[in-house]
Amino acid sequence: MRNLSQSIALLCLLISVTHGQSRVAPTPPMGWNSWDAYGPTVTEAEVKANADYMSRHLASFGWKYIVVDIQWYEPNAQKHGYRANAELITDGYGRLLPAPNRFPSSANGRGFKPLADYVHSKGLKFGIHIMRGIPRQAVRTNLPVFGSSLRAKDIADEQNICPWNTDMYSVRADTPGGQAYYNSIVKMYAAWGVDYIKADDMAAFNGKPADASRLAEIAALSRAITNSGRPMVLSLSPGPASIDQAEFLKTHSQLWRISDDFWDRWQDLKKQFEYTRRWAGREGTNSYPDADMLALGRIGIRAERGDDRQTRFTREEQVTLMTLWSIFRSPLMFGGDLPSNDAFTLSLLTNREVLEVDQHSKNNRELFVRGNIVAWTADAGRGRDKYLAVFNIGDDPDPAPVKVSLAEIGLKGSCRVRDLWQNEDLSVIQLELQTTVPRHGAKLFTLSP
Structure with missing residues (x-):
């Protein structure tokens, strides 16, 4: 009888978590991401400053996610490109940890929990960027895989790598050890209080659709989120994702990129009309084609591309960007440094009637x-x-x-x-x-x- 009761309780918990995951994004997510302003170099103080601004000026309009983008685990991350084969911060199981020199509250094994707690105390939600796979340095030292009898070399595919970053090897996600690795990192993120995962080198590569290994890792990451017991939004990058894989992407994630990185250039914005036309009508509750971040306000402070500047979009082009994203129902992730906003930029983000189109319109075409x-x-x-x-x-x-x-x-x-x-x-x-x-x-x- 006790075993039966435990089984029923476990089943109820699984149903509850799965149901929660199916409703984690009832409308297109709205938030801030550090990439356009800070590239891989953002610090804890800068994240907190943007969270403070969002709490004061934007939360009442529906903005709620604060997302730390790539290489938060790289102590010496730099603007204008990644350091090849950089030494990263990991635990004894090859799981990436925040660099304490950039995120002081993460010291002594606390990870992102103190920063997530700070963001949550502002009434907001906390997110992180991750790369597909397992750190190459974990494979070189052949660290154990948490929750498994295997080691890093047993689950890594050293021939399958990201074409633009040297941090990771692919994981053989269709194996028990590969799934165990994804379970272990997501379990840690859940303990930190992560609400949103942006997973990169997943949805496409070199302009081509995700291959079989990437699809397997997407599925493994999705299962790991469900297994973690904590609902989290899963956002997949880069693009352009293949429309032929739309049903798979809708099943395993909430957001997927429909274009390559979008920057503050008119040619990029004009190209989005083609992408949005192709993906029109593919959105639904809990699943949204993503036209990429809003390259507005002050960007390029320490970015991977470009220098410190106000967006190069004219005011008319900024209105076009916000209008197209809204009528298409794209997620809205602001890329500029929020505390640097001028009155015009703030007005773009706080027009309730325009945001209503993005959040609640139907049959968009x-x-x-x-x-x-x-x-x-x-x-x-x-x-x-x-x-x-x-x-x-x-x-x-x-x-x-x-x-x-x-x-x-x-x-x-x-x-x-x-x-x-x-x-x-x-x-x-x-x-x-x-x-x-x-x-x-x-x-x-x-x-x-």
Whole structure:
């Protein structure tokens, strides 16, 4: 009877955890990631400063994740590229630990728990970046695998490596030892209080779809999160992910990148129209194609690419970025240094009506492309209202005239129009909407029949 009771309790716990994982991201996650501003070099003080800012200025608008990006375990990480074969901080089982010189609260084996506790005390959630596989130095010294009788050399695939970083070897994830390794690192992250994992060198490589070994490691990491007993968002990078693998990605993660790294260049933003068109309609509760981070505000402070600067996007292009991400329902991960925000940047992140489109709209789709004019539409979260986004991706300096008939978006008769960026009611229209859109700019409306 005792064994039966224990089995039932274990089954109930597993069902509870699995259910929690299936609802860990009911809307596209919104947060901050250290990559665009600090590359691999961010420090504990900088993470706390961004958490403080988010708590004060953004949390009430739905922003909640604070994510430490790559190489938090590298004591001598540098801007403008990775140090080849760098010595990393690990425990005796080859599990990466925060570098204490950059994250002082992690000393004496405390890991990220003190920093996660600090972020949680602000009413926010804490995330980390990880690389696929096991540290190469753990394989060189053949450390034991926690929870297994195997050692690092037994589970590593030394021929399968990341094409752009020398820290890790692939793990043979379809073996018991490989799964044990992923279980061991995620169990440690759960003990730290991690809420979000960004897993890199997973969703694609060298512009090609994830191969069999990457798919196996995605599945192993997903199982490890479920086994850990702590719901965590799983975000997969880099892109572009393959649309042919969409169902697999939806099953095993909450976010997956649809493009390569996105930076503050118009050509990058223009290219996103192709990616979002391809992935339109693939989002769902707990699963979102990810158009990558918001390269806005002050970036490049100690980044892997570029130098300290304000985003090179014009104000019109910044509105286009936020409008496209929102009408597509991409996750929103801000990349700039939050304490450096000016009033305009803050206004982009705190427009409740625009954020509502990202968080709760439905049936999001591209409506048409007419020359340099692109239009998207979506249904409002409730009622019969429709959202309409119009973009001018042309280079002519003069604003472009735009006409959209109500019939094109499934409406007829008359409609009330509201400009969401201006938070302003406009006129009642009959049959069609007419407006002008500046070069590289966008407008976003609600149409209410």
